[in-house]
Amino acid sequence: MALTGVLRPGHVALRVLEMGPALKHYKDVLGLIETARDDKGRVFLKAWDEHDHHSVVLREADEAGMDYMGWKVASVATLKKLATDIEQSGLCTDLGWVPAGEHPTTGERFRFTIPTGHVMELFAEKGIVGNNCGTDGENINPNPWPDGLKGISPSRFDHCLLYGDDLDGTVKLFTEVLGFGVAEQVMAGEDKSFMIGAFLTCSNKAHDVAFIRQPVKGKFHHASFELGSWEKVLHAGDVLSRNHTSIDIGPTRHGITRGETIYFFDPSGNRNEVFSGGYIYYPDRPTITWWDVELGPAIFYHDRKLNEAFLSVFT
Amino acid sequence: MHFVVTIENTGETFRCGEEDNVLQAMEQLQRRGIPVGCRNGGCGVCKVQVSEGSYTKRKMSRAVISADEEASGCVLACKIYPQSDLRVEVVGKMARAIVAKKSMSFDFGFATATAINQPDEEK
Numbered sequence: 353m354a355l356t357g358v359l360r361p362g363h364v365a366l367r368v369l370e371m372g373p374a375l376k377h378y379k380d381v382l383g384l385i386e387t388a389r390d391d392k393g394r395v396f397l398k399a400w401d402e403h404d405h406h407s408v409v410l411r412e413a414d415e416a417g418m419d420y421m422g423w424k425v426a427s428v429a430t431l432k433k434l435a436t437d438i439e440q441s442g443l444c445t446d447l448g449w450v451p452a453g454e455h456p457t458t459g460e461r462f463r464f465t466i467p468t469g470h471v472m473e474l475f476a477e478k479g480i481v482g483n484n485c486g487t488d489g490e491n492i493n494p495n496p497w498p499d500g501l502k503g504i505s506p507s508r509f510d511h512c513l514l515y516g517d518d519l520d521g522t523v524k525l526f527t528e529v530l531g532f533g534v535a536e537q538v539m540a541g542e543d544k545s546f547m548i549g550a551f552l553t554c555s556n557k558a559h560d561v562a563f564i565r566q567p568v569k570g571k572f573h574h575a576s577f578e579l580g581s582w583e584k585v586l587h588a589g590d591v592l593s594r595n596h597t598s599i600d601i602g603p604t605r606h607g608i609t610r611g612e613t614i615y616f617f618d619p620s621g622n623r624n625e626v627f628s629g630g631y632i633y634y635p636d637r638p639t640i641t642w643w644d645v646e647l648g649p650a651i652f653y654h655d656r657k658l659n660e661a662f663l664s665v666f667t
Numbered sequence: 668m669h670f671v672v673t674i675e676n677t678g679e680t681f682r683c684g685e686e687d688n689v690l691q692a693m694e695q696l697q698r699r700g701i702p703v704g705c706r707n708g709g710c711g712v713c714k715v716q717v718s719e720g721s722y723t724k725r726k727m728s729r730a731v732i733s734a735d736e737e738a739s740g741c742v743l744a745c746k747i748y749p750q751s752d753l754r755v756e757v758v759g760k761m762a763r764a765i766v767a768k769k770s771m772s773f774d775f776g777f778a779t780a781t782a783i784n785q786p787d788e789e790k
């Protein structure tokens with residue numbers, strides 16, 4: 353197996369102010385599929401082409417934002433090894449194990465807080481529910497997509513963009529301990545040596561998580577979901593307008609990662625993105641560098657400037 | 668039933684129905700003055716101090732409005748619905764010039780984020 357260690361983003365746990373409107377948004381407008389609720393009132397959802405039990409966890413709370421992001425690793429042995437590596441790196445705080453079953457069908461998770469203040473988890477096991485495409489049994493003679501999809505219906509939870517202060521510490525952790533590559537970076541300062549943005553990948557994707565340096569701890573900019581084409585991004589815009597969803601910007605294109613995108617807000621003010629495109633990343637691909645003076649086109653390639661909300665609106 | 672909302676900082680006034688939140692009414696009438704963010708009570712950029720008038724409200728994120736602020740009329744324009752004419756003062760410290768500059772200094776972004784995304788007592 354060429355892809356080892358951390359495989360991909362496994363879940364994102366979001367706080368919502370009111371569960372009713374949140375579910376209408378995430379199920380009927382975004383088009384995720386509910387797979388479970390637990391006795392704490394949390395709701396577990398997945399995108400249609402994900403085989404694992406859930407990728408989005410919603411919890412009603414007094415404030416919006418992200419509780420944590422979880423990463424699936426290749427095996428239980430990998431989980432143990434990475435937990436030890438993280439501990440020995442000294443880069444993280446609040447390390448601990450969340451027992452198996454705390455998320456439905458999910459094995460034990462190693463939880464830690466990274467230098468930018470975000471809570472992250474690694475896990476190796478989660479129940480497989482499939483993508484409902486098989487015609488003669490699960491994964492046998494499948495159709496390309498299942499019946500009964502709703503709303504925008506992205507294929508998967510793809511990445512998060514997060515805001516925090518100690519970007520250097522977080523990048524060190526992801527690259528030196530967790531084995532991520534830096535696909536793209538944004539550099540500031542006279543000699544362009546001060547990193548203000550990092551787009552990190554553990555896979556063939558242009559990014560699996562991104563961080564932007566801001567003087568805050570543990571803040572959430574957006575959770576993103578994948579669509580197959582630019583036309584589906586336009587269709588997403590139609591679905592959002594039809595449902596009077598608060599749209600931030602787009603459809604447009606990012607310079608960074610080249611993704612075609614639309615940003616919008618859930619009913620608690622948490623930003624979502626659906627996007628398509630990008631490129632294939634291999635570990636030998638040179639890192640792309642953007643200078644801060646070109647941050648406008650780096651983020652929104654057509655407008656060539658940030659919108660007012662990009663730096664100031666987060667949860 | 669419609670009421671008049673006055674933004675004290677600019678003197679701007681606009682009508683707002685009792686079923687509409689103040690931010691939405693401002694946007695629909697193409698008026699300006701209160702910064703627009705998520706429109707959904709999570710980000711805090713539309714923070715205003717209500718100095719006169721009564722309103723009903725919906726749940727606002729405690730990360731951006733503390734219980735004390737909420738009790739003293741420091742609220743999110745996107746989560747209040749007028750019950751009378753209202754006078755509000757924009758107190759979110761978002762600088763509207765931020766996007767006008769092509770080559771914006773990143774420090775500016777830092778300051779903006781710090782100023783607006785926390786309840787006042789944490790600043």
Ligand code: FES
Pocket residue numbers: 621690702703704705706707708709710711712713714743744745746
């Ligand atoms: S616009 Fe985000 S809280 Fe009102």
Ligand SMILES: [Fe+2]
Pocket residue numbers: 511512513574576625
């Ligand atoms: Fe994104």
